[in-house]
Amino acid sequence: MNSLLASGKLAESPVLGPVAAISVGIVDGTPLLDLEYVEDVACDTDMNVVMTGAGHYVEVQGTAEGAAFTRAEMDELLRLAEKGIGELVELQGKALAA
Numbered sequence: 001m002n003s004l005l006a007s008g009k010l011a012e013s014p015v016l017g018p019v020a021a022i023s024v025g026i027v028d029g030t031p032l033l034d035l036e037y038v039e040d041v042a043c044d045t046d047m048n049v050v051m052t053g054a055g056h057y058v059e060v061q062g063t064a065e066g067a068a069f070t071r072a073e074m075d076e077l078l079r080l081a082e083k084g085i086g087e088l089v090e091l092q093g094k095a096l097a098a
Helices: 002-007 037-042 071-097
Strands: 019-027 030-033 045-052 057-064
Touching (some): 019 037, 019 071, 030 071, 045 071, 057 071
Antiparallel strands (some): 019 045, 045 057
16 A cells, blocks of 8 residues: 555545454353354354454454343453453554554
């Protein structure tokens, strides 16, 4: 993108800010962040969350795979997702600054 800006092919950066996605789920009653494959296939609840660096939601997709989940469990999964996405956005910023 920097080369497109430098060559004049882009007048301004189309990037408005960072965005990141992560999976969360409940496995054996325990809320987990960034599910590995073995956890994902065995989970009771599976959720994918996409957020901007400003903390706004782009997408939330959750499914009760084995058992229905409560509002409290959903809130916990969203809290975990926000934490993980915050870490990813921070790492993105460091990588782009390098």
